[in-house]
Amino acid sequence: MSVAALAAALRDAARESNHRRLLVLAGAREAGIDAAFDAVEGAEVPDDEVTIVTARDGFRFDRVAPEHARELLGTTRTAVICDAHESFSPNVVGRLVGTVDGGGLFVLLTPPLEEWPDRPGDFEASLAVPPSGVDDVGGRFRRRLVETLRTHPGVAIVDVDAGTVVRRPDDSGVSAAASRSSTAITPSSQSSRRFPQAAYEACLTTDQRRAVRALEALAGPDGTGESDGDIATPQAVVVEADRGRGKSSAAGLAAGSLAAAGSDVLVTAPDRRNAADVFARARELLDALGALDEPGEGNEGANADGTLVATGGGRVRFSPPAEAADLPEAPDAVIVDEAAALPVRLLSAFLDADAVAFVTTVHGYEGAGRGFSVRFRDDLTEAPHVVTDVSMREPIRYAPGDPVETWAFRALLLDARPPVDEAVADAEPSSVAYRRLTPDELAADESLLREVFGLLVLAHYRTEPDDLARLLDAPNLRVRALEYDGHVVSVALLAREGGLDAETRSAMYEGERVRGNMLPDVFTSQLRDEAAGVPVGYRVVRIATHHAARSRGLGSRLLDEIRAEFDGAADYLGVGYGATPELCSFWERNGFETVHLSTTRNESSGEYSALMLDPLSEAGRKLRDRHARWFRGRAPGILADQLRDADPDVVRAALASCPPPEEPPTLSDREWRVVVGAAAGPGQYATAPDAFRRLAFAALVGAPAGGDSGGEEVGLTPREERLLVRKVLQTRPWGDVADELGFVSTRQCMRAFGSACGTLVDRYGAGRDVVRRERARFEE
Template sequence: MIAGVTRELRAEAERANERRVLALAGDRDRGIDAAYDAVEAAGIVSDDVSIVSTREGFRFEEHRPRHADELLGRTREAVILDCHEQFVPNALGRAVGAVDGGGLLILLTPALDDWPGIRDRFDDSLAVPPYRVDDVTGRFRERLASTLRTHPGVALGALGDDPDGDVLERDGLTGAGRGTDTGTRPTEADGDAAAGPSAPPDARFPAAAYAACRTDDQSRALRAFEALADPESAVVVESDRGRGKSSAAGLAAGALALGGDDVLVTAPGFRNAAEVFARARELIEGEADGERGGVDRDDRTGDATDRDLRTPAGGRVRFLPPAAAAEAAGEADTAVVDEAAALPVRLLEGFLDAPSVAFCTTVHGYEGAGRGFAVRFRERLLDSRFAVRDVRLDEPIRYARNDPVEAWASRALLLDARPAVDEAVADATVDDATYRALDPADLLADETLLGEAFGLLVAAHYRTEPNDLARLLDAPNLVARALVADGRVVAVALLAREGGLDAATRREMYEGERVRGNMVPDVLTSQLRDEAAAGPRGLRTVRIATHHALRDAGFGSRLLDEVHAEFGDDGAGDGGDRVDYFSVGYGATPRLLRFWRRAGYRTAHLSTTRNDASGEHSAVMLRPVTAAGRDLLDRHAAAFRDRERDGLSDAHRDVDPDVVRGALRACAAPVAVDLTETEWRSVVGASVGPGMYDSAPGAFRDLALAALIEGGDAADLDDREERLLVRKVLQGRPWESVADDLGFVSTSACRRALGDAAAPLVERYGTEFALAERERFTDD
């Protein structure tokens, strides 16, 4: 039975240049045997097959479920995904993406009726303390099983104890490709049909680059990339997954490097840019072979992990992580940003310093996360000095346009999840919106609700994966809340229960053990050395998103107010739901710091290093509810205040002054200004007399910290004066650097401005002695 249906599936897939799924449900050992039979019946050699499994000893290429990223950029005739023992949703996405047109994805699963109730190693990862694996649900697998039973292109076999007991529930055949060759992939026997598009007569890139294109869409993108050879040119390439945008970018990068250019490439991670480097390397090596009549492997540019490719003309293609690349963009000839939608807008703006720049982004799928690129950064780009060219790729590279497996994967993993269309929410108002819980059972029963809610979460964050969908549906520590207007989701919050851990677990955390799913307690305990921090119960905002058509209209604040009322502020959270504090951790920007401060959150920590992808320092903020929550905030606010007095001239010396201002303004621990008479003489002298800042920098530091925590209005300081206090007094930067950063005409003017800024500090915090000292210089 299995052999017969596999032969038919394979034949139809090859005729239509599409892919097919063969799901084998039942006993694991029988499934593995059946998978071998299926590969043999399909006529696929073992070298063209990969298996993802926790077991070893197969004759196929092997990958562990947690390391399925190794399949990225690979093309396989068949991939076998063993879903027994450890089913990782991310691995399913990687496995689907690796199957070539005409190929098969073979799934080995437990019996579909039983699968949702089976707990495995992935479920263990969802059972974050204090929850246990029995608290994890199986809704994600229930939904996945439903798609296997209903979606076109999926064959389903129920395995018995022996082959005679196998039952074919679905044959997966769609009728595609019968009587036509339109979907068939060209082969070398077809001559010119297999060759890539030819180069335009006036092409600036090598003909080999165009010959390497697989579709006319790719050729058009490559033609647009030629503009990068000219300064002040920008190219934006958008596509769905699997359309070859990264390949086109790699060919362009290689061509520019062959011409002597320094091409700087970045992406959220190097694995995201692996295809860019693979295609750049192939082009560079191919041109070198042509010029030299072939070169030894040792003389070539390197292997698949190379992050710096060199050319005989002195050009190069090099990779840097996003934050470092944004800082170095102005030093390169061209910057190429792959998966640009997965990076924050603030970081993307750094690439506008490059002489020319390309932004490549996925339209649908998790890589195309943030709407920030499409909505906010596009406006910034169009207003810049760059001449912008847009290209969209629609034609799939490795399989036909209507491939049913692409549609199945998009549905099963919600790769095409998106918020409601703008027109559907355009008239929504905060007052008319209804607050509701997004119970996982309701999400499972309502695909529209699930798609809109998850689409908002994807759009709000630059890194979302299939595993996150499973967490939303199954993780016991997560809850979701939303605002709904006219039946459409307009704002959503994903919340994680944290803390409430027993003494033994707290001790392990303090001694260095990582406790999953308790981000804020872990930071406060292991990094900040507070063993009691994981005792109080918290509710952390993992993500909060408002529909992009309703930004800045108050929906996010209203949603938070409702969450606060439900779980704490109004005491409505009975039955074990009430928490001791609310928390949030995020990449700190001035805008976000203001938002969370206005929502009642106060700073407990600012990370000492930047996130590689966002380029931002992470802030942790708390909003207490109970006495236990207030005690937790009080001690960590005081610790934060004391750390920053010295840390701003050390680990935080390069933090954006507006981020420092925002973090300190949200600190709940005031500074007690207690200066000696000698220190007051120096401060007063610097502000209204002949004194100097350098005679008492510690005194100025105490005053600056007090003023920034209390807020500029209280001390009568404007924005530039506050930035001056941060840059010079707290971060201890050289006068020349401070004057340049803040736009002073000279260091002397900068010094005078600091003296002027000290005058209101004397007025606000000065003792009787200090005020009397001031009178000596101000009396007529």
């Protein structure tokens, strides 16, 4: 059978079931490209319905470079050709599979399948983290991918070098097409529907109509989302679906409906491109309703910033997650798209809105969503909102049971889950076993791999298919786990860093990025320590414990085992993460100490990053000590400038986790008189703010008192510590500090500051003659 005839047969079968088919053209690249042209012609796919994703130029089809494959998310094509000979990665497959329409073909050009696992490409080269080379990168992911191609239903394979069909698709495991209902959901009465009929007519599936109906909870009784008495009880709607179910379109139809009724709708997502479908559907609905305000020149129906404005004064606008969490301009309703790709702390901030929708992917390229469903649900349950849940299962582009979708889920582990709760619910630190999991063991045991990867997905709010390949093939990564009764209950992913030669360290110092060496890179390029790349360390990239066994010390037990294993074999353990008070405290309890706080926020999480070290050797201790010393030296300056808006509890926790100096703070006699005056008399902070800054900083990092100045504990309350952070270290206005910390007046806040100063004087100045004399004057 020729390639053209095979492609025609595949497309006939695909159209009959409203599924897709996967055609693998294995062999030399040029032969594969020629065969792809034959396949498109044989399947009678018009050129304008074909996209080829390749690094090469010169095709009659629409061409997209692999690094721009993300741009195809949300689009629909009859045939997509993916050139895996160059610039291929698991992410590319994850982005492309969902763009093929029902009845279409996904064509994959590969090297000869028996050779592919041993022929590393650009992606594999990116896994060659110094000092490793590309020859150290494994081929396990590609081997696994080849195995799925050879065994999964709906996949045909052609050897283009030999001109033979190696495998015709086995469709015995492919379910028949499900009939798609076109019957609209009918509420109890037409008048009870809050969104316009056009919103429901625009839906493509029953599931989508159910989702739009559920999103009516964001509107008041008159169909608006305005919160001035219309929404008596806060409302939250959670829309969960696999990729390709039309959840973003449903959110867009809801946004357009709300805007048409005069509501101000704020949309956020990890990236503006993630929200493209929301804005596209909202615009189409407003246009269909005749409610889209006249655009400005070149705006195509929107303001210059992309905001959609309705004739009745409503609008649909976008803000990045960290900005949107502050609910700028008090929106009437908030829609959080791809919510699973945001950290739980940020998601919880949106519960300050009276009307909020969380729209998220359960499985798919955007993230598995278990962190959302497990962790955020606790916050959602405690919130005052009435929660409406809706799940969408019916695909938009193809019928249920599509073999290409199930192949992608299997090949990329998009549906990986940790063990069921019952399997690990009784796990305790005393009943688990430590295990060093090798890449070969993971590749050979599908159940083990799924449990490990499922837990790692929980550990981070954004996990991509590339992470699976890194787990299996990156030479710098190590996996360590705790097992209970044969199941993984806690897992850590470690990255080997450092051990770099002089040439690499010099290049890094001069600004060159060195992959996979995050801590040495920051220490060298940002903090100007060229020797930081000499020690060998293991950075904890992710650590996760099964939610059914959390808060029992399993994470700490795992870190203890890791420390024992690498003690003497490495110089330090390290970690870098978006700083929250809870995480800072966790890492401090486990022996890690702060050596750096970033001065810019992560765009998605809105958090500043903390870097911490746990030395394992003398070289590690020297690295820790000098960076802790430098951090203590620069922290007061950056807290008053770049970190002026950092959460005071994050600052408190980060400073408390920093190794303290060996010496107490130094103040002149005049400065001590000012501080004592502020504590017990008419002295003022503004007279010598730097003296107060040195004392406050010393107290928060646990500097010794020296002499006979008191015990080990400073004695400040948490509120007093926050006061010192906000006023003294971050130099915020008195009125703002008083409001934030809940003082009834600025005067009360200043009195509390005087009391805190008294505690500082007790700690650091009690043994000094100048302090005794000054205090005696006020006590007379």
